[in-house]
Amino acid sequence: MANGELKLLGTWCSQYVIRIRMMFELKGLSYDYIEENFANKSELLLKHNPVHKKVPVLIHRDRAICESLVILQYIDENWSGTGPPVLPANPYDRAMARFWAVYIDDKLPRQLIDTLKAATEEAKAEKIADIHAVLELLEGAFNKCSAGKVFFGGESVGYLDVTLGSYLAWIKAEERIVGAKLLDETKVPLLAEWEKSFLAADCAKKFLPSVERVEEYVRELLVTKWKVTSA
Amino acid sequence: MANGELKLLGTWCSQYVIRIRMMFELKGLSYDYIEENFANKSELLLKHNPVHKKVPVLIHRDRAICESLVILQYIDENWSGTGPPVLPANPYDRAMARFWAVYIDDKLPRQLIDTLKAATEEAKAEKIADIHAVLELLEGAFNKCSAGKVFFGGESVGYLDVTLGSYLAWIKAEERIVGAKLLDETKVPLLAEWEKSFLAADCAKKFLPSVERVEEYVRELLVTKWKVTSA
Numbered sequence: 001m002a003n004g005e006l007k008l009l010g011t012w013c014s015q016y017v018i019r020i021r022m023m024f025e026l027k028g029l030s031y032d033y034i035e036e037n038f039a040n041k042s043e044l045l046l047k048h049n050p051v052h053k054k055v056p057v058l059i060h061r062d063r064a065i066c067e068s069l070v071i072l073q074y075i076d077e078n079w080s081g082t083g084p085p086v087l088p089a090n091p092y093d094r095a096m097a098r099f100w101a102v103y104i105d106d107k108l109p110r111q112l113i114d115t116l117k118a119a120t121e122e123a124k125a126e127k128i129a130d131i132h133a134v135l136e137l138l139e140g141a142f143n144k145c146s147a148g149k150v151f152f153g154g155e156s157v158g159y160l161d162v163t164l165g166s167y168l169a170w171i172k173a174e175e176r177i178v179g180a181k182l183l184d185e186t187k188v189p190l191l192a193e194w195e196k197s198f199l200a201a202d203c204a205k206k207f208l209p210s211v212e213r214v215e216e217y218v219r220e221l222l223v224t225k226w227k228v229t230s231a
Numbered sequence: 232m233a234n235g236e237l238k239l240l241g242t243w244c245s246q247y248v249i250r251i252r253m254m255f256e257l258k259g260l261s262y263d264y265i266e267e268n269f270a271n272k273s274e275l276l277l278k279h280n281p282v283h284k285k286v287p288v289l290i291h292r293d294r295a296i297c298e299s300l301v302i303l304q305y306i307d308e309n310w311s312g313t314g315p316p317v318l319p320a321n322p323y324d325r326a327m328a329r330f331w332a333v334y335i336d337d338k339l340p341r342q343l344i345d346t347l348k349a350a351t352e353e354a355k356a357e358k359i360a361d362i363h364a365v366l367e368l369l370e371g372a373f374n375k376c377s378a379g380k381v382f383f384g385g386e387s388v389g390y391l392d393v394t395l396g397s398y399l400a401w402i403k404a405e406e407r408i409v410g411a412k413l414l415d416e417t418k419v420p421l422l423a424e425w426e427k428s429f430l431a432a433d434c435a436k437k438f439l440p441s442v443e444r445v446e447e448y449v450r451e452l453l454v455t456k457w458k459v460t461s462a
Contacts, residue, residue, distance in 0.1 A: 067329075070330050074325070094305070094308060095296045095302070
């Protein structure tokens with residue numbers, strides 16, 4: 001990769017960015033990483049993602065690709081000969097991976113934030129139950145996709161692993177803040193095992209931020225952005 | 232295709248179903264179509280889409296694939312040797328097609344319904360302006376994706392064509408109901424030309440319902456579901 005021809009605009013705390021960095025690690029590709037500032041978005045970001053004005057933005061030879069799940073598939077397809085394939089090879093397995101990736105991003109971010117913002121203990125318990133229900137569905141998906149192996153992707157980390165795995169630091173930080181298990185091994189034993197395997201993978205060790213750092217960041221958001229005083 | 236090995240569960244009015252039928256037409260694949268009833272979902276639907284309980288559901292050799300954009304990609308990949316490819320070949324063009332398809336489904340359905348439900352003329356004008364803004368972005372996307380050709384997919388109907396084209400009957404019906412142009416050739420001349428080409432394609436002629444039928448259906452929804460009395 002020639003210097004400067006592949007750039008990723010991101011922020012350290014975004015699961016959508018973290019999964020792209022993990023993907024590059026799996027593929028063994030090098031790139032320039034540029035940390036963006038939410039409060040003061042760069043000209044480069046606004047130029048290359050005028051539709052959503054959000055990270056991640058991948059800039060490859062001055063052409064931008066936006067939306068993390070689209071970027072993951074772009075990397076897998078454009079560098080199909082570099083590193084392992086990250087999406088499954090079989091069309092049905094690819095469809096399952098795409099379905100569950102959309103499901104994860106459709107449900108988890110909103111549910112994680114709703115839980116943090118819950119005004120009463122009762123409301124919080126309800127929101128936590130919603131997260132448990134989603135993770136229980138994902139437990140079933142893991143059972144099917146992994147076919148008895150360690151990862152959603154089988155023997156090695158794949159598309160769904162980085163998609164769900166990119167949330168782990170936030171999930172662990174939120175468990176501390178709300179004082180309850182979200183990814184609970186008594187409810188989702190397979191996912192709990194998967195979590196251990198995933199956290200031991202190089203891509204997770206390199207790119208998941210520490211739980212402490214995320215906890216501090218989320219506690220700040222609670223006060224400054226969501227005006228929640230009880231946490 | 233052996234009889235019964237490929238089934239599509241759908242409803243006549245759903246853009247998400249219509250695009251799958253268009254895709255099968257493009258690929259020249261035969262399948263069994265089963266019309267579902269919203270008010271009384273079949274056992275087959277509930278069994279095969281327990282997560283969302285929605286159409287479309289594609290059942291291929293007793294395995295289900297759900298979510299229309301996932302299904303479109305599955306059909307293109309699983310029958311890659313049958314009929315023309317529907318997604319672009321180039322990874323960057325595929326990424327653009329995926330980005331804009333998600334954008335369309337993220338924006339249009341909500342905006343079309345919000346416009347119908349607008350309580351005042353002022354609110355309606357605002358909602359229509361939102362739709363125009365989305366279509367103007369899609370005009371720019373068309374300009375890039377089509378590269379001067381007739382369709383988003385170039386010389387022939389492709390992934391983005393069926394994704395956006397599946398909304399056309401609803402858009403035309405809604406124009407009659409709200410009394411305003413939504414896909415307005417003075418604002419989006421390229422899309423207006425595209426619309427003519429798309430409506431002349433076999434897949435549109437066969438599977439887009441008539442504007443009259445959709446208009447009647449939407450007027451019924453306005454009264455029975457959305458309790459809007461002014462339309």
